Structure formats: structure tokens, C-alpha cells
Amino acid sequence: MRLRLTIAYDGTPFRGWAAQPGHPTVEAALRAALEETFASVATLAVAGRTDTGVHALANVATVDVEGGPPPERAAAALNTHLPDEISIVEAAEAAPGFHARHSATARSYRYRIFTRATPSPFELRRSWWLPRPLDLDALSDAAALLRGEHDFRAFTPTETQHEVFVRVVERAEWIRHGDHLDFEITADSYLRHMVRTLVGTMADGIDLAPLLAGADRAAAGRTAPPWGLYLVAVAYSADGR
Amino acid sequence: MRLRLTIAYDGTPFRGWAAQPGHPTVEAALRAALEETFASVATLAVAGRTDTGVHALANVATVDVEGGPPPERAAAALNTHLPDEISIVEAAEAAPGFHARHSATARSYRYRIFTRATPSPFELRRSWWLPRPLDLDALSDAAALLRGEHDFRAFTPTETQHEVFVRVVERAEWIRHGDHLDFEITADSYLRHMVRTLVGTMADGIDLAPLLAGADRAAAGRTAPPWGLYLVAVAYSADGR
Numbered sequence: 001m002r003l004r005l006t007i008a009y010d011g012t013p014f015r016g017w018a019a020q021p022g023h024p025t026v027e028a029a030l031r032a033a034l035e036e037t038f039a040s041v042a043t044l045a046v047a048g049r050t051d052t053g054v055h056a057l058a059n060v061a062t063v064d065v066e067g068g069p070p071p072e073r074a075a076a077a078l079n080t081h082l083p084d085e086i087s088i089v090e091a092a093e094a095a096p097g098f099h100a101r102h103s104a105t106a107r108s109y110r111y112r113i114f115t116r117a118t119p120s121p122f123e124l125r126r127s128w129w130l131p132r133p134l135d136l137d138a139l140s141d142a143a144a145l146l147r148g149e150h151d152f153r154a155f156t157p158t159e160t161q162h163e164v165f166v167r168v169v170e171r172a173e174w175i176r177h178g179d180h181l182d183f184e185i186t187a188d189s190y191l192r193h194m195v196r197t198l199v200g201t202m203a204d205g206i207d208l209a210p211l212l213a214g215a216d217r218a219a220a221g222r223t224a225p226p227w228g229l230y231l232v233a234v235a236y237s238a239d240g241r
Numbered sequence: 242m243r244l245r246l247t248i249a250y251d252g253t254p255f256r257g258w259a260a261q262p263g264h265p266t267v268e269a270a271l272r273a274a275l276e277e278t279f280a281s282v283a284t285l286a287v288a289g290r291t292d293t294g295v296h297a298l299a300n301v302a303t304v305d306v307e308g309g310p311p312p313e314r315a316a317a318a319l320n321t322h323l324p325d326e327i328s329i330v331e332a333a334e335a336a337p338g339f340h341a342r343h344s345a346t347a348r349s350y351r352y353r354i355f356t357r358a359t360p361s362p363f364e365l366r367r368s369w370w371l372p373r374p375l376d377l378d379a380l381s382d383a384a385a386l387l388r389g390e391h392d393f394r395a396f397t398p399t400e401t402q403h404e405v406f407v408r409v410v411e412r413a414e415w416i417r418h419g420d421h422l423d424f425e426i427t428a429d430s431y432l433r434h435m436v437r438t439l440v441g442t443m444a445d446g447i448d449l450a451p452l453l454a455g456a457d458r459a460a461a462g463r464t465a466p467p468w469g470l471y472l473v474a475v476a477y478s479a480d481g482r
Contacts, residue, residue: 010362055363075359085362118316121251121326122296126363 002064003074004094005030010085011055011226012125018049026050026086030061033081037074039067045100047234048107051193053226055126058089060234062100098236106170106235107190111183111199112228127180128228130203134181139174142202143183146172151214155198156191158217165191165214186235199224243305244315245335246271251326252296252467253366259290267291267327271302274322278315280308286341288475289348292434294366294467299330301475303341339477347411347476348431352424352440353469368421369469371444375422380415383443384424387413392455396439397432399458406432406455427476440465 007030015023019031027044034041042064050056069077074091082088097103112127114120119129146169153165171186183199201208201221211220248271256264260272268285275282283305291297310318315332323329338344353368355361360370387410394406412427424440442449442462452461 008361008363010365057363079359084360084365087360087362089357089359089361116330118320118330119325119328120249120330121328122249122298122367124251124325 001066001071002062002094002096002098003071004092004098004100005061005063005074005078005088006090007056007059007061008087008089009056009059010125011050011053013083013085014052016050016052016054017046017059026056029083029086030078033078034063034065036081037068037077038065041065045102047100047104048231050229050231051226053125054229054231055227056231058233059231060100060104062094062098100234103236104234105237106186106188107231108171108184108186108233108235109190109195110230110232111185111195111224112230113181113183113199113203114179115181116179125227128199128225134203136174136176136181138205139181139183139202142208143172143174145208145212146185146198150212152191152194152212154211154215154217154220155194155201156217157193160192162191167191167194184232193223196224196226196229197221199228242307242312243303243335243337243339244312245333245339245341246302246304246316246319246329247331248297248300248302249328249330250297250300251366252291252294254324254326255293257291257293257295258287258300267297270324270327271319274319275304275306277322278309278318279306282306286343288341288345289472291470291472292467295470295472296367296468297472299474300472301341301345303335303339341475344477345475346478347427347429348472349412349425349427349474349476350431350436351471351473352426352436352465353471354422354424354440354444355420356422357420366468369440369466375444377415377417377422379446380422380424380443383449384413384415386449386453387426387439391453393432393435393453395452395456395458395461396435396442397458398434401433403432408432408435425473434464437465437467437470438462440469 009026014026017026019025019027044061044063047060071093075088078088114123114127114129117131149168151165152167167187169187175182200223204221206221250267255267258267260266260268285302285304288301312334316329319329355364355368355370358372390409392406393408408428410428416423441464445462447462
């Protein structure tokens with residue numbers, strides 16, 4: 001049976017999603033819980049391979065399992081074996097041929113900035129505390145430039161395993177919620193550190209226009225810290241393939 | 242100079258507000274920060290002496306200090322000496338005669354329940370996870386009974402230092418925000434564990450009507466856990482006395 005898992009995690013204690021020997025990762029914790037819950041567990045596929053410290057509200061994984069609880073009881077069973085920082089929000093049997101990564105058509109991320117002059121204990125490791133005036137109109141103008149197809153190589157480290165640097169941004173906007181400024185972005189996929197470097201560049205007030213056609217990394221701004229970033233949703237085509 | 246401090250804290254690591262030798266408390270941490278910041282620090286007064294594990298968004302304290310930064314720089318100065326779980330949100334010179342506890346006319350608390358079937362890592366120690374159906378209409382009817390003047394002795398431990406058990410509730414209502422149910426209450430003051438025992442009793446579906454005229458503690462329900470409770474605001478009369 002192929003399980004489709006919707007997973008929330010607080011990225012703080014993890015060296016990102018992908019298993020690395022000797023380091024705590026979300027993948028390793030989930031694999032251990034799966035192995036405690038099912039007799040047989042094949043390779044995990046995931047929609048978003050998040051970096052160290054990055055959070056997820058609804059990452060999606062698929063895994064073939066045998067010999068365990070039925071899908072409707074899998075979330076509760078897995079949660080008893082997971083640390084508090086990881087929760088299976090939903091578990092269901094996947095449609096035939098569905099693959100968490102290959103079937104995904106888009107990923108949505110949120111980057112959260114907390115703008116109050118004084119810090120909040122409830123924002124620790126949940127947002128980037130940037131207690132200085134940020135111009136929402138200027139940020140919105142910058143976000144508008146991002147929409148569409150661009151070469152984003154200025155927003156990823158120079159030493160890279162990416163071969164293609166063009167990505168298609170479907171949605172990019174800034175929204176104010178009280179003392180928070182949230183950057184919401186939806187794209188087909190992302191370069192490494194791309195969302196955080198876009199946010200750092202916009203927050204520094206650097207003009208994005210000359211950077212969106214394959215400029216050097218040095219031309220862009222700093223990379224915003226990981227604890228403001230959330231993988232919010234993964235989109236799939238209607239037939240779930 | 243008398244300082245008026247507005248304080249936010251995550252109650253998780255503290256044995257409540259009030260200093261107790263050998264235990265971490267908010268008062269002790271704040272006093273230590275004050276003593277690092279000012280040459281002379283008198284007794285602290287506070288509007289809400291919160292219990293172990295209870296949070297505050299805007300508790301209010303007053304303290305007479307000498308020989309340190311001016312009021313407009315006091316919040317930043319104190320925050321550099323406070324643990325991340327405590328933040329001075331605002332510091333100002335208090336009006337003459339203003340006292341954080343004696344001048345307070347009302348305190349508002351929020352109790353947060355998280356109702357989703359599966360837990361969330363972002364709700365850990367921030368709300369009471371109660372993954373079962375709660376009837377908002379029935380809760381709202383119960384809250385309506387609380388408004389006005391009642392003898393609340395059923396909602397505080399039998400062994401008590403309180404001598405008067407009558408309190409005046411100005412506002413009591415339940416509000417749904419997505420997967421959260423928030424109980425919002427404003428009263429002149431509270432008995433120990435009163436808000437948490439009201440919430441536990443309402444969540445258990447126990448009829449409040451016979452309990453509001455001095456019933457025994459045994460007639461009420463359980464005491465909800467501290468990590469769902471937030472001191473949200475303290476009200477003062479317009480002249481700030």
C-alpha cells in the first residue's frame with residue numbers, strides 16, 4: 001500500500017529533511033516511526049526537501065508500506081512514535097501512480113518577518129525579528145517583479161548542484177498581519193536558499209529588476225535566516241498523479 | 242523614578258511569576274535584569290501573579306529605580322539582560338501614584354484550546370490540545386452565565402488563602418479561530434486556578450448554573466492545563482492611578 005502523508009514540523013531541532021548519518025533529520029525520525037509502525041517500509045519520497053531549521057505546515061511524503069494499521073489509523077499510530085516537533089496531520093492511501101515529488105505541480109512557502117520594536121518570546125524560532133521600518137508598498141512592487149519565468153541564479157549559492165536556474169513563479173506577494181509581514185510565494189520548484197535570499201534582498205531594499213536575468217550571487221542581498229521560512233502547501237494535479 | 246513595564250513571557254520554563262528561592266521565576270529573572278541595568282531597584286509590584294507554566298502577552302509591573310537609562314531606552318536595556326522567554330514590550334515613566342496591582346481595575350485572560358484531530362508542533366506548550374468535538378453554542382451559553390457577580394469558590398482549590406470568593410466578570414465568551422477555540426474573560430480579579438477550572442468544567446460539559454453560588458470544589462470539573470492560559474491585558478482607570 002502506498003501511503004500519502006501530510007506532515008507538519010518545527011524545523012528547529014533538525015538538520016533539515018534529508019537523512020544524514022549522525023544528524024537528527026525529519027526524514028530519519030519519520031523513517032524510524034514508520035519502521036515501528038509497519039512490517040515493511042520502502043523508500044520515502046517527499047515534495048519539499050527543506051533545509052536546516054526550516055518549518056513545514058504541510059509537507060507531503062509518499063511511502064510504500066506493508067503490515068500495519070489501515071490508512072485511517074496510520075496518522076495516530078505514527079504520531080505515537082514521532083517526537084513532538086513532528087506531526088502527521090493526515091494519512092491516506094495514495095492514488096495509483098501518485099508520487100509526492102514527481103506528481104507535485106507547485107510548492108507554496110511563507111516567509112514570516114516580525115516587525116515589532118521589542119522582541120516576543122512567542123516569535124522565537126518562528127519568524128525573523130527585524131525591528132526596523134519596512135515599506136510594504138516597496139516590498140509589494142518588488143514581489144510583483146518576481147512573478148513569471150526568470151533565471152534565479154543570483155539567489156542561490158555559487159557552488160551549486162543545480163543545472164537549470166529558471167523557475168516559474170505563480171504567486172509572490174507580501175501581506176501585513178498586525179506586527180507580521182508575510183511573504184507568500186508559489187512556484188513550480190525552487191533553487192537552494194532561493195526564498196530566503198529573495199526575502200533578504202527585498203528586506204535590504206535592493207532593486208530586483210537587474211537580478212532576475214541570471215545575475216551573479218554577489219549582486220543579491222543576504223540570505224534571511226531559516227526560522228522564518230515555512231513550507232505551507234504542495235499542489236498536485238486534479239488526478240493526483 | 243517609577244517605571245511601568247509591560248511584559249510578555251512564555252511561562253514554560255518558569256515556576257510562575259512570584260520569586261521562590263531555588264526555582265526559576267519571572268520575577269527573579271526580571272529583578273536580576275533590573276539590578277544589572279539600574280544602580281538601585283526597589284520592590285516590584287505586578288498586576289497578575291501568574292501560576293507555573295502560564296503565559297503573559299502584557300502583564301504590567303511597576304518598580305522604583307535610580308541610576309540607569311532613561312525610560313525610552315529601558316526596554317532595550319532590560320531585554321539584553323533577560324532570557325529569550327521574557328520580553329519587555331514597553332517601558333515608560335509611571336504617573337505619580339500609579340501602582341501595577343493597586344491601580345488595576347480589571348485583568349483579561351485568554352484560554353486557548355486546539356481542536357484539530359492531529360496535534361501540531363506549533364501548538365506545543367501554547368494551547369490545550371483537545372481533539373474531540375466541542376459545541377460552541379453550548380460553550381457560549383455557559384460563558385453567558387459567568388457574566389456578573391458570583392461566588393466562584395467551586396473553581397478554586399479547597400485549601401485556599403482567599404477570604405472573599407465573590408468576583409465580578411465583565412466579559413466571558415468563546416470565539417472560534419479556525420482550529421482554535423479561545424475563551425476570553427475579563428474580571429476585576431480571580432481566585433487561584435479560576436480560569437483554568439472554569440475552562441475544564443465547561444469543556445467537560447458540566448452545567449455551570451448550580452455552581453455559581455458557592456458550591457463545593459468537588460462539584461466542578463477538572464482544572465485545564467496551564468499552557469493554554471495567557472494573561473492578555475490589564476486595565477487601569479483613565480487617570481492611571
